[in-house]
Amino acid sequence: MKSVILSSIAVSMLFVSCGSSSSSSTYQDPHSRMHSQMHNELYQEEIEKELNKQVGVFAGIYNGTIPCKSCDGIEMSLELNEDFSYEASTNFKGNPEKNETAQGTYDLHTDGIVALDKPISGMLFFQKKGTELIILDENAKEIIAIDNAAYFLRLSAKKKGIKFESDDPAIKLLMTKWDEGLLFQAKGQDGNWALQMKNTDSISFISPDGILYKFKGAKPLPSMDPAIIDYRIVSDKAEILLQLTEKPCETNTENPKQTFQVTLNFKETKKKESQTLEGCGTFVPNYKLSGKWKIIEVDGTEINDDSFPNKEAYLILDPFEGTVSGNDGCNGFFGKMTNKGYQVSFGPTAGTLMACTNADLSAVLMGAISDKTVNYQLSNHLSFFAGDKKVMVLKRFN
Known part of the structure; x- marks a missing residue:
């Protein structure tokens, strides 16, 4: 899911000049458009990096008792997970018919504000301060009350990441690659080309000529055979028809055993001819x-x-x-x-x-x-x- 946390680094990038003009004209030459696109991509990358750093700070289980006009207090629990999902519950003491449970996703905003995708017992916004989540009103503002300190949830347990350990260097390398966002990697039989898919919805391809091409992510095409996965990957510079066949595959490079045979038809936009390339690849296990x-x-x-x-x-x-x-x-x-x-x-x-x-x-x-x-x-x-x-x-x- 996309969240909108903005760090000081990312915000500063937004206001970097990059040679832009203050002219009111709507015309933008192709070079400027390309430059602007590169700028926006870098900006989004920085936001994603900062987001991944910050979410671990918010993840945890928060509990507290909130003032209630129609009951003896609302016991609330809110569990924030590192994949931007949450589980929440409210217990209205003396008025149990109002009890609620909810689960969904949340966003992170500026100033440490957490926004749930739907309210639970009227509560939607929270703000992290130290080890507490301050409950905010419907406008994401602090609640004005005699005892503001009562409108908070205290961190009771830090969410622990899923631990998996191995002494196998090959498995350790794959774990590192997964944490870096790599989903699939492939190489030519002699290592003369390479392709990577990342979970940031980006695909990179290094051609046999050593040229780097970048594409947006692509979804698999419909297939009647579960052992075959087809992709059509397109940019303004090139097109790739990619077929992955689940079958043991060997290369002449340092990774002799792969799980997919790869056939790649590559065509540059400016050229009529296409290249058919063969290789091997594997998905990185989670x-x-x-x-x-x-x-x-x-x-x-x-x-x-x-x-x-x-x-x-x-x-x-x-x-x-x-x-x-x-x-x-x-x-x-x-x-x-x-x-x-x-x-x-x-x-x-x-x-x-x-x-x-x-x-x-x-x-x-x-x-x-x-x-x-x-x-x-x-x-x-x-x-x-x-x-x-x-x-x-x-x-x-x-």
Whole structure:
């Protein structure tokens, strides 16, 4: 999601002259337009960098009791996550019918203001001051009251990032690349070209001639074969038709084992001829998916302790080895998985064949992932989506 926090660095960039004129004319020559575009791109990059730095300062669990005219006080909890999602609850003491829970996303604004995407019990804006969140009014101004100190939430727990550690240098390198925003990387068979996709919606391509081309992000084209991913990537300077085929691939470079064969048709706008290039590539696994996850919801049905009396339903994900295992509440299972950016593809699963007391629910659970490709969102919970439909929600084991 896009947020609008502005640091002093980013604000200063906005007012740098860059050779602009104060003329009122609306004409802008092509060189000036290109310069302005580069300027705006750099400005947005600085905002994104600053945003990523700042969100960790805000993330945490905040609690407090707020004055209430119709009850004995409102106990409020607000949990801010580093992916700009939140969970909130209010408990009206003595007036429980007004209790609310909410979850959604939030934005960061100037002066340390947090803006929820929808109000909870009338509260929408908060301002961070030290270890407290000051509750603001509907105009994002401080509430004028006899006891202003009562309108705040105090940090009770700092959100801990998901920890995953490895002694394997190759895995450590992939973890660093993910944190830097790299989703996919590919090279020519002899290393004569290179392509990178980043989660900042940017794609860079170095041609065999050593020229760097930059493109905006592109979404995969519709495909009948889940093992093939096609992209059409276009800018004013060049066009790329990119096909990724999920198949082991070897290069003559330092990374001999890759997971995708890459065919790239490259054409510069000013030229009639195109080049067909072959190479290998791989998606960078999201290490934050790694570990054991308890299944708490499947296809809209809550999974609790009573759902499976004798066992827990869970998944163990290993995006580096490309495996998934777990239990459907009765039978253990094992299968393959591939992490492709913000998608996970699960292969067919195999497991034990014990008789189950809640076989229908176990079947729904397995049907949600077995031989399926799902999108995912990861915050304090891990959610899988098929299109716009949420098919599974999981919670990390402590």
